[in-house]
Structure formats: C-alpha cells, structure tokens
Amino acid sequence: MQPSEQPLLIINGRISDDVWQLIQADATESFKPESGQSYLLPLPQWLASAPDFSGFAGFPGVWINGDDPVEPLTDVVALAPVIAIGFSNFMDGSGFSIASALKETYGFQGDIRAFGSFLPDQAPYLRRCGFSSLAFSNAADAELAYSLLQSAKSATEQSYQGSVDQPRTPFARRLGR
Amino acid sequence: MYQYDDLDRQVVNNRVAQFRDQMQRYLNGQLSEEAFLPLRLQNGLYVQKHAPMLRIAVPYxxxxxxxxRTIAQICQQYDRDYCHITTRQNIQLNWVQLEDVSAILxxxxxxxxxxxxxxxxxxxNTTSDPLAGVAADEITDPRPYCEIIRQWSTLHPEFAFLPRKFKIAVIGAETDRASIQLHDIGLQLTHNDQGVTGFKVWVGGGLGRTPMLASLINPFLPESDLLGYxxxxxxVYNRHGRRDNKYKARIKILVNSLGVAEFSQQVEQEYQxxxxxxxxxxxxxxDYARSFFSEPEYTAVNAEDLDMQAQLNPEFSRWLTRNVQPHKVAGYRVVTLSLKYYGRAPGDVTTAQLRHIxxxxxxYSFAEVxxxxxxxxxxxxxxxxxxxxxxxxxxxxxxxTPTAGTLVDTVCCPGGDFCNLANARSIPVNSDIQSRFEDLxxxxxxxxxxxxxxxxxxxCAHHHIANIGILGVDKKGEEFxxxxxxxxxxxxxxIGKVLGPSLPKEKIGDAVERIIETYIEHRQSEDEHFTAAYRRLGKDLFKERVYATV
Structure with a gap:
C-alpha cells in the first residue's frame, strides 16, 4: 500500500485536505510523533503503543490491509477515532466486508476510511458499506467520486438493501414495515 | 410472474443511467480499459471475438x-436476427455494437x-427448477424465494467485487432439476418437524477446472433467516476466498481447504x-412474494381425444412422448419447445421464432414461458x-424437434466460433454428432x-455432468x-471421468458413435441407463473400443 504523501479526502460529503498522516509499516522504527499531528499507525504499532499512547496528541488512528484479520481490532474499536482499510487493487472487494463487519460485529462508531487502489465508481458502494471517508491520491478522482456520491444519493435510497447503517430486506419498506 | 413496482424500475433505471455515464467516460477515454472491465462485466457486457456480447438476465x-417480443425487436434492430439461450437460463446477444448497448438497456x-x-x-442470476409451480413432486414453489434473492443480491454494495463469480440455485421439489449441487450455493426447500418452511443449504459446488459437488452445511435454515444466512x-467468502489465483478463487476451493465443518462453523459464527x-x-x-406466483385460472378439460390423435399421427405421438411432461393439474401438460433443430446451434432462437413463441x-400458456x-x-x-x-x-x-432428453438435445456453449476464452469450437462438433444420429x-x-x-x-456447457461430455482443448494451436x-x-x-487422451476434431464424432455402440451391445436391457451400464462395465471397455479405431 503506497498512498501519496498528502491525499485528498472526501469526508462527510466534502472534499478536504487530510489531517491524518499515515505511517508506513517499514517506517515505524524511526517514527517519533510530532506534537499536534494526527497519525494513522499500522495495527501492530498501534497495539504496541496502546493504551496510553504517550507522546501522541490524541488517540492515533489505525490502518490495516483488506486481507488482514479483523479480530485484533476488538481492542481498537473503543479507542481509535479512525480505522483505515487499504485496497491493494480495485478488483479486491474484501474491504467492503471488513467495513461492514466493523460496523455490524464490532459496533465501531468512528471514521472508517478507504485508501489505496479503488475506483471513484466504487464510492457509492463504499459509502453504503460504512466507509465515512475516502482518501484519493489525485484531485480528478476525488472530484469524480464526489459527484458520483452526490448523484447516487437517491440510488442508495432507491435500493433493495439500504446500507449497513440502515439495512432492510427487499420488501420491508414497500410493505410499510 | 413477478411484476415490477416503482422501486424495481428505479433500481434498473438508475443502473442504466449509471452505465450510460460509465460507457460515455470509457468512449471519451476518461475511464481506463482496466477500470471499465469490472464495471461493464457487472452489466453483462463482454468483449468477444467478433463483437461485444451482451448477456440479458432472465430471473430464474x-x-x-x-x-x-421486445427481445425479438432488439435482435432485429441491433443483432443478427437471433439470440442464444444460455445454460443458466439467460439470453445472449452475440453481435451487438458497443455504442448501441445503452439504447438496448x-x-x-x-x-x-x-x-x-x-x-x-x-x-x-439465481436459477431454479424449470418446472417450478407445475411439478407434481413440488413441496413449495421456489420462485418467491428466487425473487427475494434476486432483489437482495441486485446491486448489493458489499458483494460486487467478490474473489470470483457466485451462483445460487433454488429448488422446491424432491427431484433436483436445477443441479443445485453444482452451484456456489444450492438451496432446497423443505419443512421441519414443526411444519416450518426452510432450506437445506449446500455450499461449494462448481465446474470449471476443479469440478466439485457442493456440501450440505445446514440441514434446516428457517425461511425467515434466509438473507442473513x-x-x-x-x-466469509469475500473475506477469506483466494484472490491470488483465478482458478482457486471460487468458494468451492475455500470450503475444500477449510473443510466443511470449519467453513460451516465460520458461517454460523458470522451469522450469529x-x-x-x-x-x-x-x-x-x-406471503407478498408468494402472491406473484399464485396459480393461474386452470379450467378442467376433457382430453379424451389425445390418445386417438397420437394413434393417428406417429409424429405427434413421438413429440408427445419426448417433449411433453405431466403437470400437477389434471388436464394440463408441460411442453418443451425444442431449440435443437438439426443443423442449428443448440439454444439459438431467431427473431421470427421468438415472436412465434x-x-x-x-x-396456450397464460402468456408466460x-x-x-x-x-x-x-x-x-x-x-x-x-x-x-x-x-x-x-x-x-x-x-x-421431438428429441427432448435424448442424445441430440445437446447443451453446447458458443465455443470458438464466438467466444474469446474458447480453445476449440463446439458448434461444428455438435453438428457432426447430430448428423450421425438422425434416426429417431x-x-x-x-x-x-x-x-x-x-x-x-x-x-459453460457443464460437460462434467453429462453422461457424455466433450471438452475442447488446445494442443499446439490445434483443436482437440x-x-x-x-x-x-x-x-x-x-462428475464424469476422462476417458483417455484427447482426440482431434475429425475423430470425435466416431468416438461418440463407438461409445454408443458399446453401450447398446453391453447393456443388460433397454431399461439399463447409460450411466448405470458405464458404472457396471467400467471405463476400460469404452476406452478400448474408442481408441482401437482412432
């Protein structure tokens, strides 16, 4: 996973700069937190620094890859404000299930972020699976994803499943359940 | 039959609009070939040898x-006056133009x-028993559940980028006419001791490079729990299925590597x-889903003259024997309109035939087929x-053509004549075999x-599950x-067993004839089915006969 230095972010339906700095797994040896900076740490590093996180401005976020096990996140969900899920390839949709499981199984309330290789066209599905922020490495992709999310608002409403936040069975709403 | 409401139409219209935008961006060069690939495939559009192929969903x-009639109109306007019925009940257009796809949609x-x-x-597409609702051995009509699964699985945000394709089949009868054990998930409706309706759940079937029959992972899943399960x-599949090797990516490989017990346990845990x-x-x-599949208004009829008609007309009698099946309601029958006319590709149907059907x-049949x-x-x-x-x-x-269920009711993929993936042609092989078995x-x-x-x-033609299966392979650029x-x-x-080394195209018709001769000569009676005889006699007898003469 090689995100750009300063990704553009779509968060809460707006394009903004990213305040979270992602620390690569191979950079943790020399890593020293700077005051006032927010960090996304690799899971092992996050677990090693938990729960007091001395030297950090606040609780850091955590990032995992789409094919990592989620069970270690049991300890993370209560403290981490962000869990970022890396997409190694846009054909690999395991991240969609991880985000959904974080919401459903672990009741994670913080920001679920997608980073890495995914398509702007996947943004509406990512949103419905519980991703609340999407980190893009270029402005054109971020803008396209933003416009697709805007136009997909009604498509989410007009869907058979709803979203992980508001799931439904296909006929439930039509029968006024 | 299910009738769309506003939501169904909105879902389809939104998808058409979304696809039109994706296609436009692709044609403008704003969407890469690589990124467009999964997006167009999710909408049934392949790029084939001669032209793009569009596969239309025919739910169960x-x-x-x-x-x-609309399909006929599309074939006439945008294709070459015919289409193709696939082995998963869908319809394929083999000659469409990329620029026309949005208009077709x-x-x-x-x-x-x-x-x-x-x-x-x-x-x-969820597949089902073609005799759903009319078979005498049916416990419950599977179609309401197929429709619920159709809706649930349509544009499901979590499962659009799975490790590999995923196929579900549902049956509601004792007899399996939908090959549920060859699907990623097979569901069979049943009742428990308390009379509750539910499903037997099989997982991990499939053909391809590693053919496998599905395993039973749940003997009774209450109907209310279907979608959660x-x-x-x-x-479990999306998280743990393999993505490193296309040929090991189907759920059957995951079930096999974890073992059925462990896989079932993981599903159960995820479910709970x-x-x-x-x-x-x-x-x-x-009940609402069921209401769309209530029985039509059957009217009792006296059909005393059917036997007489059959006696007077041997051709009609043949058709009656082969292409007409019993119906659960007295006075009604189930009719197979054969798409296996001698000299044509199996499953192909012309514009004129579509309108005639x-x-x-x-x-004759309540306006449904x-x-x-x-x-x-x-x-x-x-x-x-x-x-x-x-x-x-x-x-x-x-x-x-009065040949339903016989050797020449062949199932055949489009093969090398059309398909990019094919190693060899299948349609000419079928024509050759058909021509050898014209004596009804x-x-x-x-x-x-x-x-x-x-x-x-x-x-695609599921050759593994045929009594006689033929698979095209490439041998140094030659069709074998x-x-x-x-x-x-x-x-x-x-799953069928490989008979021996692959044969060149010109020998394959002879091989089928030798196999049939061996069967005829050695069967115990006319009632001993081919597979029973094959199991009793063993492979070697057939093998010796085929390879002695080639």
Whole structure:
C-alpha cells in the first residue's frame, strides 16, 4: 500500500485536505510523533503503543490491509477515532466486508476510511458499506467520486438493501414495515 | 410472474443511467480499459471475438410474451436476427455494437428487464427448477424465494467485487432439476418437524477446472433467516476466498481447504454475531412474494381425444412422448419447445421464432414461458386439448424437434466460433454428432442420454455432468477434444471421468458413435441407463473400443 504523501479526502460529503498522516509499516522504527499531528499507525504499532499512547496528541488512528484479520481490532474499536482499510487493487472487494463487519460485529462508531487502489465508481458502494471517508491520491478522482456520491444519493435510497447503517430486506419498506 | 413496482424500475433505471455515464467516460477515454472491465462485466457486457456480447438476465428463467417480443425487436434492430439461450437460463446477444448497448438497456428496461450481474465477480442470476409451480413432486414453489434473492443480491454494495463469480440455485421439489449441487450455493426447500418452511443449504459446488459437488452445511435454515444466512456465507467468502489465483478463487476451493465443518462453523459464527431483526424476512414479506406466483385460472378439460390423435399421427405421438411432461393439474401438460433443430446451434432462437413463441404462450400458456438450463423453452401450462394445435404450430417454426432428453438435445456453449476464452469450437462438433444420429427410432432406443460440449475448461456447457461430455482443448494451436463419461445431474449428481487422451476434431464424432455402440451391445436391457451400464462395465471397455479405431 503506497498512498501519496498528502491525499485528498472526501469526508462527510466534502472534499478536504487530510489531517491524518499515515505511517508506513517499514517506517515505524524511526517514527517519533510530532506534537499536534494526527497519525494513522499500522495495527501492530498501534497495539504496541496502546493504551496510553504517550507522546501522541490524541488517540492515533489505525490502518490495516483488506486481507488482514479483523479480530485484533476488538481492542481498537473503543479507542481509535479512525480505522483505515487499504485496497491493494480495485478488483479486491474484501474491504467492503471488513467495513461492514466493523460496523455490524464490532459496533465501531468512528471514521472508517478507504485508501489505496479503488475506483471513484466504487464510492457509492463504499459509502453504503460504512466507509465515512475516502482518501484519493489525485484531485480528478476525488472530484469524480464526489459527484458520483452526490448523484447516487437517491440510488442508495432507491435500493433493495439500504446500507449497513440502515439495512432492510427487499420488501420491508414497500410493505410499510 | 413477478411484476415490477416503482422501486424495481428505479433500481434498473438508475443502473442504466449509471452505465450510460460509465460507457460515455470509457468512449471519451476518461475511464481506463482496466477500470471499465469490472464495471461493464457487472452489466453483462463482454468483449468477444467478433463483437461485444451482451448477456440479458432472465430471473430464474421466467419470461412474459411481452418481454419475448421486445427481445425479438432488439435482435432485429441491433443483432443478427437471433439470440442464444444460455445454460443458466439467460439470453445472449452475440453481435451487438458497443455504442448501441445503452439504447438496448433502455429497451430492456421498458419491459422490466436488464443485464445486471449477468457476468463479473458478483452474485449472478439465481436459477431454479424449470418446472417450478407445475411439478407434481413440488413441496413449495421456489420462485418467491428466487425473487427475494434476486432483489437482495441486485446491486448489493458489499458483494460486487467478490474473489470470483457466485451462483445460487433454488429448488422446491424432491427431484433436483436445477443441479443445485453444482452451484456456489444450492438451496432446497423443505419443512421441519414443526411444519416450518426452510432450506437445506449446500455450499461449494462448481465446474470449471476443479469440478466439485457442493456440501450440505445446514440441514434446516428457517425461511425467515434466509438473507442473513446468505450474507454470512458471502461475507466469509469475500473475506477469506483466494484472490491470488483465478482458478482457486471460487468458494468451492475455500470450503475444500477449510473443510466443511470449519467453513460451516465460520458461517454460523458470522451469522450469529450479526443476527438482526432487520435482516429477518417477515411472514408478510414472504406471503407478498408468494402472491406473484399464485396459480393461474386452470379450467378442467376433457382430453379424451389425445390418445386417438397420437394413434393417428406417429409424429405427434413421438413429440408427445419426448417433449411433453405431466403437470400437477389434471388436464394440463408441460411442453418443451425444442431449440435443437438439426443443423442449428443448440439454444439459438431467431427473431421470427421468438415472436412465434410469444404468440404460442399467449394462445396456450397464460402468456408466460421459461428458458431452461437445457437451452430450450418451456410452456408450463398447456391444456391437453390444445396440444395437437400447439404441436402443429410449433412445427411450422422448427420448434417441435421431438428429441427432448435424448442424445441430440445437446447443451453446447458458443465455443470458438464466438467466444474469446474458447480453445476449440463446439458448434461444428455438435453438428457432426447430430448428423450421425438422425434416426429417431435409434435415438429413442437409447433413451434419456445427455451430451454436453464445452469449448474450454470454463465449462459453460457443464460437460462434467453429462453422461457424455466433450471438452475442447488446445494442443499446439490445434483443436482437440477430451471425452468424459458417466457424469450425471440432479439427485444423483456425479462428475464424469476422462476417458483417455484427447482426440482431434475429425475423430470425435466416431468416438461418440463407438461409445454408443458399446453401450447398446453391453447393456443388460433397454431399461439399463447409460450411466448405470458405464458404472457396471467400467471405463476400460469404452476406452478400448474408442481408441482401437482412432
């Protein structure tokens, strides 16, 4: 996973700069937190620094890859404000299930972020699976994803499943359940 | 048949608009080939040898006369006046232009049809028993559940980028006419001791490079829990299925590597920990889904003259024997309109035939038809007293070839004539074999016998489960064919065994003839089916005969 230095972010339906700095797994040896900076740490590093996180401005976020096990996140969900899920390839949709499981199984309330290789066209599905922020490495992709999310608002409403936040069975709403 | 409401139309229209935008960006060069690939595949669009191929979804095989006419119109306007019925009950257009696809999707949407999820690594069209609702051995009509699964799986945000394609089949009868054990998930409706309706759940079947029969992972899943349980299976697969090797990416490989017990346990755990009321199907919802599949207004008829008509007309009698099946309601029959006319590609149907079938459906079968895995069309509710007239009219359009269930009711993929994936052609092989078995009395003497021809290991024609299966392989640029014997579908599903080294194209017709001769010479009686004889006699007898002469 090689995100750009300063990704553009779509968060809460707006394009903004990213305040979270992602620390690569191979950079943790020399890593020293700077005051006032927010960090996304690799899971092992996050677990090693938990729960007091001395030297950090606040609780850091955590990032995992789409094919990592989620069970270690049991300890993370209560403290981490962000869990970022890396997409190694846009054909690999395991991240969609991880985000959904974080919401459903672990009741994670913080920001679920997608980073890495995914398509702007996947943004509406990512949103419905519980991703609340999407980190893009270029402005054109971020803008396209933003416009697709805007136009997909009604498509989410007009869907058979709803979203992980508001799931439904296909006929439930039509029968006024 | 299910009738679309506003939500169904919105879902399809939104998808058409989304696809039009994606196609436009692709044609403008704003969307890369690589990124467009999964997006177009999810909408049934392949890029083939000669032209793009568009696969249209036919949910569990149900089609109205009105839909047939629109398909005919599309074939006439945008294709070469014909289309192809696939082995998963869908419809394929082999000659469309990329620029026309959005317009075709608009026309389909006008009759509540689409191409959503007919290809790609997502949940595909749910298939079912072509005799659903009319079979005498049915416990519960599977179609309401197929429709619920259709809706649940359509544009499901979590399962659009799975490790590989995913196929679900549902049956509601004792006899399996949908090969559920060859699907990623197979569901069979049943009742428990308390009379509650539910499903037996099989997981991990599939053909391709590593053919496998599915394993039973749950002997009774209450109907209310269907969608929550399907989600649990899909989530375990989406998280843990292999993505490093296309040939090891189907759920069958995951089930096999974890073991059935461990896989079932993981599904159960996933299911239990995310159990929620929102995922439960209420009785009200299930009843609502059922209301679309209530019985038509059957009218009792006296059909005393059927035997007489058959006696007077041997051709009609043959058709009656082979192409007409019993119906659960006395006085009605189920009719197979054959798409296996000698000299034509199996499953191909012309514009004129489509319109004729629509007319026949309106005249004789409540304006509905079914497409079948066997690549034929079924009229499910025909009065016995109408059979003779129907036969005469079906014959006019070459739809009454009286060979259903025989050796020449071949299932065949488009093969190397059309498909990019194919290693060899399948249609000419079928023509060659068909031409050797034109004697109907000889064919009938062979009884039920299945022949399936796939042009490559993707096994679209499901050659593994044929009594006689033929697989096209590439040998240094030459078309060769491997023969498998002893495969079976349904209640005794079995994977066929390779007979021996692959054969060149010109030898394959001879090989089939030698196999049939061996069977005829050695069967104990006319009642001993080919596979029974094959199992009793063993492979070597057949092998020696075939390879002695080539």
């Amino acid at each position: 095989g149900m089609l109205s006369a009105r839909q047939l 608009d026309q389909l949407a006008s009759v509540d049809m689409h191409a959503i999820q007919t290809s790609g690594n997502c949940i595909r 399907l989600k649990a299976i899909l989530r 920990q995310n159990y929620s009321d929102e995922a439960r199907l209420s009785n009200q919802e299930i 629509a007319d026949l459906a309106e005249r 079914r497409s079948t895995q066997q690549q034929n069309i079924i009229l499910a509710d025909v009065r016995e007293s109408d059979l003779y007239d129907l036969w005469l009219q079906a014959r006019e359009m070459d739809l009454a 009395d000889y064919l009938y003497d062979l009884g039920d016998l299945s022949l399936r021809i796939s042009g490559c290991i993707n096994a 064919y491997q023969v498998t014997l002893g495969g079976e579908t349904g209640d005794h599903s079995a």
